[in-house]
Amino acid sequence: MKPGTRLKSAVCDTEVMVIRTAGRTIECGGAPMAEAKPAEAGTLSPDHSNGTLMGKRYVDADNTYELLCVKPGKGSLSVDGVALVTKDAKPLPASD
Amino acid sequence: MNIALLLEMAADAAPDRVALVCDGKRWTYADLLAAARGAFEIIQESGVEYVALLDESSEASMIGLFGAALAGVPYCPLNYRLADEDLAALLERIAPALVVGDEERVERIAGDQGHTVYSRELFALKAQETWPEGDDREYDPGEGIAVQLFTSGTTAAPKAAILRHSNLLGYILGTVEFAAADEADAALVVVPPYHIAGISALLSSTYANRRIVMLPSFEPEAWLKLAEAEKVTNAFVVPTMLSRIIEKMTGGVTADLSSLRAIAYGGGKMPREIIEKALSLMPETGFTNSYGLTETSSTIALLGPDEHRAAIASDDPKVRARLTSLGMPLPTVEIEIRDEDGKVLGPNEPGEIYVRGEQVSGEYKERSALDAEGWFPTRDAGFMDEDGYLFLSGRADDVIVRGGENMSPGEIEDVVLTHPAVGDACAVAIPSVEWGEAVGMAIVPRDGHDAPAEDEIKELVRSRLRSSRVPEKVIYVDELPYNEMGKLLRRKVKDILAD
Numbered sequence: 001m002k003p004g005t006r007l008k009s010a011v012c013d014t015e016v017m018v019i020r021t022a023g024r025t026i027e028c029g030g031a032p033m034a035e036a037k038p039a040e041a042g043t044l045s046p047d048h049s050n051g052t053l054m055g056k057r058y059v060d061a062d063n064t065y066e067l068l069c070v071k072p073g074k075g076s077l078s079v080d081g082v083a084l085v086t087k088d089a090k091p092l093p094a095s096d
Numbered sequence: 097m098n099i100a101l102l103l104e105m106a107a108d109a110a111p112d113r114v115a116l117v118c119d120g121k122r123w124t125y126a127d128l129l130a131a132a133r134g135a136f137e138i139i140q141e142s143g144v145e146y147v148a149l150l151d152e153s154s155e156a157s158m159i160g161l162f163g164a165a166l167a168g169v170p171y172c173p174l175n176y177r178l179a180d181e182d183l184a185a186l187l188e189r190i191a192p193a194l195v196v197g198d199e200e201r202v203e204r205i206a207g208d209q210g211h212t213v214y215s216r217e218l219f220a221l222k223a224q225e226t227w228p229e230g231d232d233r234e235y236d237p238g239e240g241i242a243v244q245l246f247t248s249g250t251t252a253a254p255k256a257a258i259l260r261h262s263n264l265l266g267y268i269l270g271t272v273e274f275a276a277a278d279e280a281d282a283a284l285v286v287v288p289p290y291h292i293a294g295i296s297a298l299l300s301s302t303y304a305n306r307r308i309v310m311l312p313s314f315e316p317e318a319w320l321k322l323a324e325a326e327k328v329t330n331a332f333v334v335p336t337m338l339s340r341i342i343e344k345m346t347g348g349v350t351a352d353l354s355s356l357r358a359i360a361y362g363g364g365k366m367p368r369e370i371i372e373k374a375l376s377l378m379p380e381t382g383f384t385n386s387y388g389l390t391e392t393s394s395t396i397a398l399l400g401p402d403e404h405r406a407a408i409a410s411d412d413p414k415v416r417a418r419l420t421s422l423g424m425p426l427p428t429v430e431i432e433i434r435d436e437d438g439k440v441l442g443p444n445e446p447g448e449i450y451v452r453g454e455q456v457s458g459e460y461k462e463r464s465a466l467d468a469e470g471w472f473p474t475r476d477a478g479f480m481d482e483d484g485y486l487f488l489s490g491r492a493d494d495v496i497v498r499g500g501e502n503m504s505p506g507e508i509e510d511v512v513l514t515h516p517a518v519g520d521a522c523a524v525a526i527p528s529v530e531w532g533e534a535v536g537m538a539i540v541p542r543d544g545h546d547a548p549a550e551d552e553i554k555e556l557v558r559s560r561l562r563s564s565r566v567p568e569k570v571i572y573v574d575e576l577p578y579n580e581m582g583k584l585l586r587r588k589v590k591d592i593l594a595d
Contacts (some may be wrong), residue, residue: 004097004237017101019269054301055274059098068269070105078387086289090427094283094304094330095360095386095395096296 009031011042014052014073019066029075050076058084098238100165102303118310119185134226135163142212146190149173151197152312156216157289168236170244173290180205256461256580266454267393270428277306283333286311296394316340320351327355334363336582340369364582382540393455399423422486429453443482450472496525511560517545524590536593
């Protein structure tokens with residue numbers, strides 16, 4: 001999968017843009033994400049239901065995965081079941 | 097990864113928010129996205145290889161930038177101040193292009209190059225009126241070049257610097273928080289559209305959902321009036337602009353700048369006198385010095401508002417000197433100082449500034465300037481102090497090499513500028529039979545003063561620096577040649593000294 005690929009959640013409205021990936025399964029709300037939405041929405045897993053926030057970047061502990069949320073939803077993001085965390089941009093004064 | 101994503105997300109999150117104010121007209125994010133998609137259709141249909149802008153800033157610069165991105169065609173804003181001959185040569189390098197702007201001029205100087213030409217008004221109008229045929233248009237994935245900028249060429253012929261979607265997005269995503277701006281926030285954009293700061297201003301404000309207020313051509317009173325009328329909160333200026341704004345403010349022009357929280361500056365060396373005046377005239381405003389290059393997608397180091405205030409309030413000369421520093425590297429880039437052999441230097445050792453990071457393109461159309469490990473040699477000379485503050489001493493190409501000794505023009509100029517009768521000064525290399533190169537000095541006498549004697553200048557340099565720095569030749573001129581961004585054109589000073 002190339003950086004720039006857009007993935008959609010199978011269980012909620014979440015959409016992400018892939019910034020970095022290493023080939024394992026990217027999930028939202030406990031279900032694998034894909035470039036197309038399934039015909040019928042799946043069920044949101046209660047273990048992965050903290051929601052996504054638009055414009056936030058989500059990373060794994062090793063920084064090998066990075067996703068940018070471009071549409072928010074109810075599910076939360078994980079890779080092979082391990083939850084991703086938000087990567088906070090260090091607040092800088094506007095420079096341009 | 098396509099930079100158009102920044103506008104798509106803004107239009108998604110805040111479709112009805114005002115994105116742009118230009119010439120009294122207001123555009124929402126939804127308006128701009130629709131127009132960018134219309135521009136995509138126009139660009140696709142014309143079959144061009146570039147989208148060029150030959151105009152001042154307007155809505156066309158935003159529609160052109162994002163429309164070109166959607167179409168996967170590099171956006172190439174051109175410097176309309178160039179002479180016909182130079183401009184025709186640049187247009188030839190990007191033919192066939194869709195050129196937005198001065199139709200009459202393109203026809204006259206490049207009529208035979210196969211360009212498709214639109215006036216600003218017609219392009220914006222047609223972009224708004226053109227609707228995509230289907231709902232699911234295939235836009236460019238953004239794996240290629242987003243922007244091509246011709247460098248100003250202060251030392252040589254303009255180079256075509258290339259910024260990929262990944263460089264620009266790396267910069268914006270790493271430094272700007274999405275939708276972080278309040279609805280009342282507004283950024284006053286006055287840098288020309290062909291400058292990297294003009295591009296990054298549009299991208300960062302769009303992603304922050306901060307209203308852009310455009311002033312197409314700079315005039316200090318117009319700037320002050322617009323800042324007041326639109327209750328501007330953020331602004332970026334080059335040093336000469338700040339100097340002219342301050343001149344007006346101290347000369348009695350009043351404007352209510354109570355909304356103005358932040359002024360960022362860059363693009364050239366800020367005279368210490370000017371920034372000190374600005375800090376005292378605008379005590380509530382936060383000043384940020386941002387240092388960056390075209391090849392680095394804008395800012396790579398900055399000196400923030402608190403550091404400015406701490407520096408000016410300090411009695412410690414080392415802390416105070418930071419007012420003239422470039423601040424610290426952004427957390428998203430790495431910076432090193434290296435010597436001519438590529439060896440990494442320690443604190444306070446002067447050398448060339450190298451930078452690495454996602455936002456760093458270091459790429460020209462003809463070749464990449466990155467080394468094997470991805471480092472970009474900026475050709476800027478400088479050093480870093482023991483606390484990590486970066487100082488600039490000039491362009492590496494401007495270093496004067498006298499009998500094997502490297503001398504920075506800035507060091508000599510700073511000393512000469514302390515003379516009360518000197519208004520401006522520039523040191524350049526002049527040919528010397530004995531030493532290979534020697535120091536030549538052009539001096540602008542300060543208004544109301546007689547030109548200082550040559551011996552006085554030489555004695556001043558001798559007393560403060562080593563004797564090798566003493567100028568061999570001193571000339572007096574009415575003014576020094578600067579380009580419109582306030583960059584000193586040393587090449588021209590060299591020519592004057594050679595005559």
